[in-house]
Amino acid sequence: MKTTKELAQHLGIELKTLMFYAFALPDTKKYYHFEIKKRNGDSRRIDAPIITIKNIQSSLSLLLQNEYEKSAPKSVYGFRPGRGIIKNASAHLNKRVTIKVDLKDYFNSITGGMIVETLTSRPFGMDKQVARVIAGLCTIGGRLPQGAPTSPVLANIITRTLDIKLISFAHKTRGTYTRYADDLTFSYSHENTARQCAIYSEDGIVLNAEIIKHIESKGFTVNSNKLRYKKSTSRQMVTGIITNNKIPGLPREYIRETKLLIHILLKYGEKEAAEAYRRKYAQNRYGHRNNLDISAIVRGRLEYIKSVKGVKSSAYCKLALRYKAFNPQYKFEEEEQAVFNPEEIIILCEGKTDYKHLSAALAHFQRNGQFNSLKLDLTDKERGGYDGLQKQIDALLKVKLRQKHIAIFDADVPSISKKYYDPNDLYKVHENLFVIITPRPDHVESGENFCIEMLYKDKDLKRVSSEGRRIFLSNEFDAKTSKHKKEPYYVQDRIKDKLIVESPVYRFTDEGESLNYCRSKDDFAKEIEACHMTQPIDFSGFLPLFKKIYEVHSS
Numbered sequence: 001m002k003t004t005k006e007l008a009q010h011l012g013i014e015l016k017t018l019m020f021y022a023f024a025l026p027d028t029k030k031y032y033h034f035e036i037k038k039r040n041g042d043s044r045r046i047d048a049p050i051i052t053i054k055n056i057q058s059s060l061s062l063l064l065q066n067e068y069e070k071s072a073p074k075s076v077y078g079f080r081p082g083r084g085i086i087k088n089a090s091a092h093l094n095k096r097v098t099i100k101v102d103l104k105d106y107f108n109s110i111t112g113g114m115i116v117e118t119l120t121s122r123p124f125g126m127d128k129q130v131a132r133v134i135a136g137l138c139t140i141g142g143r144l145p146q147g148a149p150t151s152p153v154l155a156n157i158i159t160r161t162l163d164i165k166l167i168s169f170a171h172k173t174r175g176t177y178t179r180y181a182d183d184l185t186f187s188y189s190h191e192n193t194a195r196q197c198a199i200y201s202e203d204g205i206v207l208n209a210e211i212i213k214h215i216e217s218k219g220f221t222v223n224s225n226k227l228r229y230k231k232s233t234s235r236q237m238v239t240g241i242i243t244n245n246k247i248p249g250l251p252r253e254y255i256r257e258t259k260l261l262i263h264i265l266l267k268y269g270e271k272e273a274a275e276a277y278r279r280k281y282a283q284n285r286y287g288h289r290n291n292l293d294i295s296a297i298v299r300g301r302l303e304y305i306k307s308v309k310g311v312k313s314s315a316y317c318k319l320a321l322r323y324k325a326f327n328p329q330y331k332f333e334e335e336e337q338a339v340f341n342p343e344e345i346i347i348l349c350e351g352k353t354d355y356k357h358l359s360a361a362l363a364h365f366q367r368n369g370q371f372n373s374l375k376l377d378l379t380d381k382e383r384g385g386y387d388g389l390q391k392q393i394d395a396l397l398k399v400k401l402r403q404k405h406i407a408i409f410d411a412d413v414p415s416i417s418k419k420y421y422d423p424n425d426l427y428k429v430h431e432n433l434f435v436i437i438t439p440r441p442d443h444v445e446s447g448e449n450f451c452i453e454m455l456y457k458d459k460d461l462k463r464v465s466s467e468g469r470r471i472f473l474s475n476e477f478d479a480k481t482s483k484h485k486k487e488p489y490y491v492q493d494r495i496k497d498k499l500i501v502e503s504p505v506y507r508f509t510d511e512g513e514s515l516n517y518c519r520s521k522d523d524f525a526k527e528i529e530a531c532h533m534t535q536p537i538d539f540s541g542f543l544p545l546f547k548k549i550y551e552v553h554s555s
Contacts, residue, residue: 022136047145089241097194102226106182246439332535353525441541469519
């Protein structure tokens with residue numbers, strides 16, 4: 001850019017208008033300011049330009065962005081097209097150590113003089129008067145404001161030489177460096193090389209003097225309160241993304257919060273959900289807003305979860321399906337078509353162990369040439385007993401399903417069995433939604449309630465673990481005395497309606513032995529999952545159930 005006239009032409013305004021806004025109009029008339037609350041309760045001042053200047057700055061930011069991209073360091077992910085926090089965090093996945101450095105008062109540290117000096121230097125090489133006009137147009141009180149469209153790209157331009165120095169440092173110390181706005185991150189695969197960047201001790205974190213020198217020589221300051229040194233043994237987070245593993249992750253609390261908001265939306269409506277969000281999650285930031293669009297916030301959260309965890313992730317799909325029950329216009333059906341295999345049947349069960357048993361049984365049958373065309377989604381989903389499964393069915397009734405879904409109930413609740421009774425033992429409740437009450441295997445007596453564990457014969461169900469524990473059935477104990485009917489055991493808690501004993505079981509001994517001999521359902525399922533391919537297990541009791549599943553598949 002050689003002349004101010006050329007700059008004005010690029011911006012589509014007259015030169016005198018450009019000069020007026022750059023130099024003649026006082027800052028008090030260029031900007032209006034307000035404050036927003038940070039999550040920690042502190043305030044952040046926002047200086048927003050008036051609409052005329054905002055439009056000029058928006059055009060200028062595109063011009064500056066094009067110039068910056070010609071020589072932009074690859075390690076910069078903030079305020080750049082096609083990049084963002086996920087790609088920034090992905091550069092630091094599965095590292096032994098991550099070190100985070102924050103630049104204090106980032107935008108406010110950048111002065112008009114720094115802008116002029118940088119824009120007139122290589123590789124930009126602008127005319128000094130052009131650089132002065134840009135600085136005058138884009139600063140307030142001689143500093144870069146938060147709230148102007150040009151501030152992000154100018155900040156990147158000013159920080160470019162610092163990025164180059166820190167990339168070189170990271171390369172020299174066998175680490176990785178990235179920057180997202182004022183967040184600088186170094187990561188290392190080995191602790192001994194990480195010590196060249198920073199040293200962690202009980203007294204605090206000591207950053208390498210060379211890094212501090214580079215930062216301060218460019219006019220910035222390290223925010224010591226936000227300096228972080230994280231090993232892989234603790235949670236490592238980069239720009240809000242968990243980086244401990246080989247794929248990006250999100251904090252569980254973020255998923256839980258989103259799930260809770262959708263639950264409140266479904267149960268109580270938008271007004272109550274907005275109040276809950278304002279009260280618990282954003283009381284500082286949104287406390288002054290009466291028209292909080294909670295549905296839009298949930299949609300934004302869903303898109304964020306999808307972008308981080310992927311459109312195929314169960315976390316996203318489950319939440320999106322729940323939200324679609326509230327808002328049928330939510331564009332999830334198109335995603336389902338792209339994500340899900342229409343031939344795959346989604347299985348819904350009462351508990352987390354059910355999926356392990358079904359998965360092991362299916363693998364057994366297919367190894368023996370049975371049900372080879374069956375493709376089942378047996379990933380662990382929402383659970384909560386028969387009540388939780390019924391709630392899932394109720395939610396799915398409100399949604400158009402592109403895949404077949406089968407809800408499988410144990411035959412241990414008469415009211416459920418009666419509700420979904422069908423002469424063919426196959427009950428279709430909705431398009432692509434079926435309910436199966438687990439069919440009785442031959443070894444279970446007629447009229448007896450049973451659960452999925454009881455599809456195994458006693459020799460497998462009651463096998464003793466390496467710790468000397470086994471599964472106990474409630475009917476093995478006297479309901480009044482809690483004593484075992486045949487062996488010297490007694491159950492701690494009174495036998496209730498559950499078919500599998502879940503409270504401690506003790507043995508009568510002269511020494512007053514108090515060891516617990518009761519095996520948990522989870523431990524039993526894990527053993528089945530681990531050894532079904534190497535040890536002989538009788539899955540014949542599952543055959544009637546899989547025949548019903550195959551009927552749905554063939555229908």
